[in-house]
Amino acid sequence: MKTIIAVLMTLSLTSAYASTDCRGAFTKVANLGQTADEGLNSSLKTYKTALEDFRADRYEDSLEAAKVAEILANQAQKLFLKVRDGLSDLRFCGSPIAEQSQKLSSYVDQRLDAMDIYLDKIETMISGLERMTGQKDFDVIGEIMGGNKEEKNAMCFGQTMCPNGMVVSCQTYGQGCSWFVTNGAVVCTGYNQYGQWVTTQGRCW
Incomplete structure (x- = not known):
């Protein structure tokens, strides 16, 4: 063609x-x-x-x-x-x-x-x-376990608005956690409520 x-x-x-x-x-x-x-x-x-x-x-x-x-x-x-x-x-x-x-x-x-x-x-x-x-190049687990209370209680809450007006979000915890918005999603990296280092997403579709 x-x-x-x-x-x-x-x-x-x-x-x-x-x-x-x-x-x-x-x-x-x-x-x-x-x-x-x-x-x-x-x-x-x-x-x-x-x-x-x-x-x-x-x-x-x-x-x-x-x-x-x-x-x-x-x-x-x-x-x-x-x-x-x-x-x-x-x-x-x-x-x-x-x-x-x-x-x-x-x-x-x-x-x-x-x-x-x-x-x-x-x-x-x-x-x-x-x-x-x-x-991921750092020993974040060691930092969290040996850190002070403020570091342990750090939280990353990310959100973005989708083209249809819906708001999606994600949440992780701990020192070194982060979030960013990419194509059709918001991505969070950090510890979940079970103490596991994870990457989670809130997707528009």
Whole structure:
């Protein structure tokens, strides 16, 4: 199945009215856009893997996958920005190159807007996972058992509002406990009421 960019490129190449220079320039920009699309799709697949690892409590693997997803997304974003710059040079080309350039420009703008939100999600996930995996490097059990009363009674209560207005929450205890909001959930790490070090979630769905 052809992508939107591939369709636009085909239409421009089959036009008998477009100049050779304009066709060549548009093809170059469209090819760059296809590369950006492929990079973004690779990032999304890797991000999905990070989420699957997270749900399976494989936090180190999840963190590694999330960082790879971020790198791929940043690379794709830079390419989309180059595409947008390249399209500005085609504004004086006649139809249909100008028309196809406008459609591709709208598509790229939509991609860039969506990527801003996507990158924010990845950054939030990475930040939370870095805190979680970093805390596991310490002997938190020894700290709690040997700590003072204030440390033993520490509590982390996390909550977030879902798109449908419902509020979900989670709660853990003890020194070193933490919580953060990720895609569709709030995650708490710490001791439960039975004295076990756990990671719990309040999910929107």
